[in-house]
Amino acid sequence: MESLRMIVDLAKCVGCFNCLMACKDEHVGNAWLPYTDSQQKHAQNWIEPLRHERGKVPYTDLCYVTRLCRHCDDAPCEKAFPAVVQKRGDGIVLLDAEAAKGKAELVAACPHGMISWNEELRTAQKCTMCAHLLDEGLPEPRCVQACPLRALSIIKCTDAVFAEITENQGLLPLDDGPGKPRVLYKNLYRYTSNFIAGALCFMEDGIEKAAAGAKLRLFAGGVPLKETEADFLGEFKFDGIPRNTGVFRIDCSLSGFKPREIELSVGGESVCLAPLCLERRQN
Ligand code: SF4
Ligand code: SF4
Structure with a gap:
C-alpha cells in the first residue's frame, strides 16, 4: 500500500x-x-x-x-x-x-x-x-x-x-x-556534523601563492578517511566529520615541496586552520 x-x-x-x-x-x-x-x-x-x-x-x-x-x-x-x-x-x-x-x-x-x-x-x-x-x-x-x-x-x-x-x-x-x-x-550532515577547513600556500619571489592542486589525506588513528585537493585558492575542506571525534591527522603533499602533517582535534565546533606554508624541496 x-x-x-x-x-x-x-x-x-x-x-x-x-x-x-x-x-x-x-x-x-x-x-x-x-x-x-x-x-x-x-x-x-x-x-x-x-x-x-x-x-x-x-x-x-x-x-x-x-x-x-x-x-x-x-x-x-x-x-x-x-x-x-x-x-x-x-x-x-x-x-x-x-x-x-x-x-x-x-x-x-x-x-x-x-x-x-x-x-x-x-x-x-x-x-x-x-x-x-x-x-x-x-x-x-x-x-x-x-x-x-x-x-x-x-x-x-x-x-x-x-x-x-x-x-x-x-x-x-x-x-x-x-x-x-x-x-x-x-x-543532514550540514546540521549534524563538523568540517575541517584550511589553506596551503608557498612563497615565490617574496609573494605568497596558493598551493592549488595540493593533495590532502585525512586520517584518524592511522586509518585513512577522506581525500581532497586544494582548490585554485589553495583552500580545502573535509566535511561530514562527526562531532567530538577526537584527534585527526592531515597529510599534505604537492610536487616539488616537502610533505607536511597537521595534527588537530575535533570537538563540538568545526575547525578552521590557519594557512600553512609549504617549503620547497632542495635539489
Ligand atoms: S512530530 Fe509531534 S505532533 Fe507530529 S506526529 Fe510526531 S509527535 Fe505528533
Ligand atoms: S507546513 Fe503548512 S503548508 Fe506545509 S504541509 Fe503543513 S499545513 Fe500544509
Missing part, C-alpha cells in the same frame, strides 16, 4: 521562507474544517526554516533546517491523546479540530515541539500536511508547491520503494527522538 512522506533537502534550501509564507497564506483566516481551524497570523508557525551556522570567517557554512510535524508512524502525541490524534492510512497525522479545543496539554504531547497553541481560538494545532488539498486531488501541500528550489518534496510510494529511496539518497531523521518520522532529511 502506498503512503506519503516528505523529504527536506538541506543543500537546496536557501532560507527564502516561502514555505512558511505559503502555509500562512493557506491557513491564516481559512478554517479547513473538519481538518483544522485557521492558524494564528503571528503567534504560531506550523513550518519554519531555522538558520544553522558552522565554522568561522573565512570558512563558514550556512544552512536552514526546516522543521514541521513529522507525521510520526509511532506518534507520541497519538499515544498520549488517542481520542484527539488520528493517524490516517496515508500516513498523515491530524488533530481532531473539535476534540483539540481547550486542550492546552496537547502542546506538551509532541516531544519535537510541533504542536502549538492558538490563543485566539483556544485550541491546539499543527501541520496537517495540507490534507484538505491532497484529498481534493492536488499533488502537493502548499509549502512544497511554493518552494522555488524544490528543497521540499512529497512522495507517495510503498514502504519498500521508500526504503530504497532512503538508502540511495542517504535520508535521515532530524534526530534520534521518538516517533518514527515520515519527514526525512537529505544532506
